[in-house]
Amino acid sequence: xxxxxxxEGHARRGRLSTPHGTxxxxxxxxxxxxxxxxxxxxxxxxxxxxxxxxxxxxYHLHVRPGDALIRRMGGLHRFMGWDGPILTDxxxxxxxxxxxxxxxxxxxxxxxSHVDGxxxxxxxxxxxxxxxNLGSDIAMAFDECVKIPSPYEYVKASCARTAxxxxxxxxxxxxxxxxxxxVNPGQMLFGINQGAVFHDxxxxxxxxxxxxxxxxxxxxGLAVGETHQEMYDTIEAVEEYMPADKPxxxxxxxxxxxIIESVARGVDFFDCVMPTRNGRHGHVYTWDxxxxxxxxxxxxxxxxxxxxxxxxxCRRYSRSYLRxxxxxxxALALRLAxxxxxxxxxxxxxxxxxxxxxxxxxxxxxxxxxxxxxxx
Amino acid sequence: xxxxxxxEGHARRGRLSTPHGTxxxxxxxxxxxxxxxxxxxxxxxxxxxxxxxxxxxxYHLHVRPGDALIRRMGGLHRFMGWDGPILTDxxxxxxxxxxxxxxxxxxxxxxxSHVDGxxxxxxxxxxxxxxxNLGSDIAMAFDECVKIPSPYEYVKASCARTAxxxxxxxxxxxxxxxxxxxVNPGQMLFGINQGAVFHDxxxxxxxxxxxxxxxxxxxxGLAVGETHQEMYDTIEAVEEYMPADKPxxxxxxxxxxxIIESVARGVDFFDCVMPTRNGRHGHVYTWDxxxxxxxxxxxxxxxxxxxxxxxxxCRRYSRSYLRxxxxxxxALALRLAxxxxxxxxxxxxxxxxxxxxxxxxxxxxxxxxxxxxxxx
Numbered sequence: 001x002x003x004x005x006x007x008e009g010h011a012r013r014g015r016l017s018t019p020h021g022t023x024x025x026x027x028x029x030x031x032x033x034x035x036x037x038x039x040x041x042x043x044x045x046x047x048x049x050x051x052x053x054x055x056x057x058x059y060h061l062h063v064r065p066g067d068a069l070i071r072r073m074g075g076l077h078r079f080m081g082w083d084g085p086i087l088t089d090x091x092x093x094x095x096x097x098x099x100x101x102x103x104x105x106x107x108x109x110x111x112x113s114h115v116d117g118x119x120x121x122x123x124x125x126x127x128x129x130x131x132x133n134l135g136s137d138i139a140m141a142f143d144e145c146v147k148i149p150s151p152y153e154y155v156k157a158s159c160a161r162t163a164x165x166x167x168x169x170x171x172x173x174x175x176x177x178x179x180x181x182x183v184n185p186g187q188m189l190f191g192i193n194q195g196a197v198f199h200d201x202x203x204x205x206x207x208x209x210x211x212x213x214x215x216x217x218x219x220x221g222l223a224v225g226e227t228h229q230e231m232y233d234t235i236e237a238v239e240e241y242m243p244a245d246k247p248x249x250x251x252x253x254x255x256x257x258x259i260i261e262s263v264a265r266g267v268d269f270f271d272c273v274m275p276t277r278n279g280r281h282g283h284v285y286t287w288d289x290x291x292x293x294x295x296x297x298x299x300x301x302x303x304x305x306x307x308x309x310x311x312x313x314c315r316r317y318s319r320s321y322l323r324x325x326x327x328x329x330x331a332l333a334l335r336l337a338x339x340x341x342x343x344x345x346x347x348x349x350x351x352x353x354x355x356x357x358x359x360x361x362x363x364x365x366x367x368x369x370x371x372x373x374x375x376x
Numbered sequence: 377x378x379x380x381x382x383x384e385g386h387a388r389r390g391r392l393s394t395p396h397g398t399x400x401x402x403x404x405x406x407x408x409x410x411x412x413x414x415x416x417x418x419x420x421x422x423x424x425x426x427x428x429x430x431x432x433x434x435y436h437l438h439v440r441p442g443d444a445l446i447r448r449m450g451g452l453h454r455f456m457g458w459d460g461p462i463l464t465d466x467x468x469x470x471x472x473x474x475x476x477x478x479x480x481x482x483x484x485x486x487x488x489s490h491v492d493g494x495x496x497x498x499x500x501x502x503x504x505x506x507x508x509n510l511g512s513d514i515a516m517a518f519d520e521c522v523k524i525p526s527p528y529e530y531v532k533a534s535c536a537r538t539a540x541x542x543x544x545x546x547x548x549x550x551x552x553x554x555x556x557x558x559v560n561p562g563q564m565l566f567g568i569n570q571g572a573v574f575h576d577x578x579x580x581x582x583x584x585x586x587x588x589x590x591x592x593x594x595x596x597g598l599a600v601g602e603t604h605q606e607m608y609d610t611i612e613a614v615e616e617y618m619p620a621d622k623p624x625x626x627x628x629x630x631x632x633x634x635i636i637e638s639v640a641r642g643v644d645f646f647d648c649v650m651p652t653r654n655g656r657h658g659h660v661y662t663w664d665x666x667x668x669x670x671x672x673x674x675x676x677x678x679x680x681x682x683x684x685x686x687x688x689x690c691r692r693y694s695r696s697y698l699r700x701x702x703x704x705x706x707a708l709a710l711r712l713a714x715x716x717x718x719x720x721x722x723x724x725x726x727x728x729x730x731x732x733x734x735x736x737x738x739x740x741x742x743x744x745x746x747x748x749x750x751x752x
Binding site for chain 1: 712
């Protein structure tokens with residue numbers, strides 16, 4: 001399924017086949033939490049924006065409109081009109097970050113819906129059922145995402161439970177996808193490594209879950225409160241224990257600089273809400289850093305967001321017009337800024353892949369790692 | 377400039393040349409008040425949605441970002457990225473419907489900005505200066521839009537003043553557009569007929585302003601409180617006094633049924649915020665009437681909004697998905713519903729033109745006049 005095409009240092013250039021097409025890695029997945037990308041971006045737009053993989057959230061779609069409904073509508077691809085690869089998370093992160101009052105047991109987690117307060121139970125089997133109903137190409141394991149900092153002993157016990165949950169995920173998903181009317185029988189399962197910033201726990205957990213020989217592995221539970229350096233150190237510690245022939249996904253990361261540094265440390269998959277969230281606030285990416293379109297200095301600036309950018313927004317609209325849309329509180333402002341930012345992230349990954357292809361990634365890293373995250 | 381191609385009863389099939397292209401009439405102008413179409417629709421989308429003419433608002437753009445800024449940015453076409461014909465209203469309607477505390481004198485009107493409360497003065501010369509700065513293809517006369525009902529004597533005096541203002545508009549706009557660096561030297565001026573629902577005042581005013589031999593005439597001050605029948609009666613009363621060789625524009629109208637009935641009474645141009653306003657509320661147009669996507673009955677409906685519609689939304693998304701987007705409060709809902717509705721209005725006009733071309737408009741009117749405004 002996954003082909004490792006080339007390496008430069010720890011950085012990897014690869015390719016993953018899925019039931020809905022091939023993914024060139026390293027890749028940034030475009031987040032459409034509720035089967036819709038924030039900022040009024042449609043699935044149809046994603047193709048033009050260079051998106052390879054769409055990511056939706058199991059927890060949100062279970063709560064509304066319901067995964068059973070989406071299954072009856074033909075699965076998530078058909079429902080939202082996106083024919084390319086889709087990854088769904090497991091709901092774990094949302095349960096531990098968003099939902100109200102929760103109780104963790106060996107079976108799973110009880111929590112309150114953020115929409116109507118209804119009590120929901122989700123364990124490995126429930127998460128797999130939902131993801132099988134959604135029919136994503138990559139399902140993520142159901143895990144506990146512990147907050148940082150957490151006590152060592154708590155994290156250790158949690159890792160053990162997450163490993164037990166992973167075995168149940170594997171069994172359950174295989175069973176559901178053998179059903180005659182399974183939405184996407186070729187759906188893959190990625191395991192998730194946990195352990196906070198305790199390197200020994202990360203490594204022990206990674207060794208344990210690698211034995212399940214899943215089609216891919218993620219590093220979860222980072223970008224939740226630790227420093228960037230702690231994050232990089234943790235990736236470095238665990239990376240050599242991740243199967244080299246499987247794709248690696250760093251969940252919820254991050255700035256362009258974070259992505260470049262993590263590619264350099266052997267990561268292949270990324271996702272983050274920053275492009276659309278920043279877009280909604282008028283913060284847009286350029287190859288020189290982040291630019292704040294709210295700033296008065298752009299009021300009569302006829303240039304596009306980034307003169308080097310070839311996106312549909314930069315081809316057509318000026319900073320002056322975009323600033324006007326923001327000040328006038330036009331919904332179009334959110335859409336255009338979000339579209340530009342998604343294009344930027346997708347083409348950042350393209351540039352990373354090209355540099356890996358040509359063996360010039362180290363030079364690219366030196367030139368852009370700091371610059372792309374600066375404010376200009 | 378205007379060619380009358382064909383008639384059927386009072387209905388007219390025509391063609392108007394403008395500096396930014398030819399307009400086939402009857403036509404519906406797509407409203408982009410603040411140089412942006414509501415519902416996150418871009419100027420680039422308008423072409424795909426079948427829009428022929430974009431309409432922006434002088435008052436709003438004067439207040440923010442300022443017409444002088446737009447002039448410095450190359451005019452409204454370049455600023456918003458729309459290369460087709462643009463009509464700007466005069467600010468009159470907004471001053472009388474939106475702005476705070478106003479004082480009307482012979483020179484013009486003092487009022488408070490709805491954005492920051494600043495006192496603004498606008499008379500015929502100011503309105504023409506702004507519209508010349510914006511560089512629209514069709515500028516509208518500065519008028520007083522009296523509310524309905526208003527006393528006969530007040531309306532009579534107001535009509536007389538609006539006629540005097542029109543002469544000043546004609547002189548001023550010609551002068552501004554002779555400037556060497558005029559944004560759009562070929563900009564046309566349309567006069568506006570007033571007189572509330574007093575037929576004798578409407579007719580007297582129309583006769584008076586027809587003498588100025590302007591490139592087009594509008595019926596203003598309707599759709600502001602009178603019944604549909606009063607509106608139709610007023611159009612019928614004044615229509616025979618409108619120059620037959622000039623385009624006629626019924627301002628701010630209306631439902632599909634209103635448009636069909638007004639075409640039948642000799643009107644060529646329309647504009648209305650209903651397609652985007654209804655879209656924002658999940659109310660969408662079909663050839664059987666208006667459908668409310670909020671309704672639970674559409675939760676699992678796999679069909680497009682209208683199976684007979686060829687718009688980009690109906691080609692790709694189901695009622696079920698659109699209802700989910702509304703319930704999940706995704707900005708994409710506003711965009712897709714607004715896009716569909718604009719396409720519907722633009723293609724309604726295309727159907728009207730085709731029926732006029734083929735001499736079957738009367739039959740079209742009978743079939744669709746009531747049906748298209750119904751709720752289903």
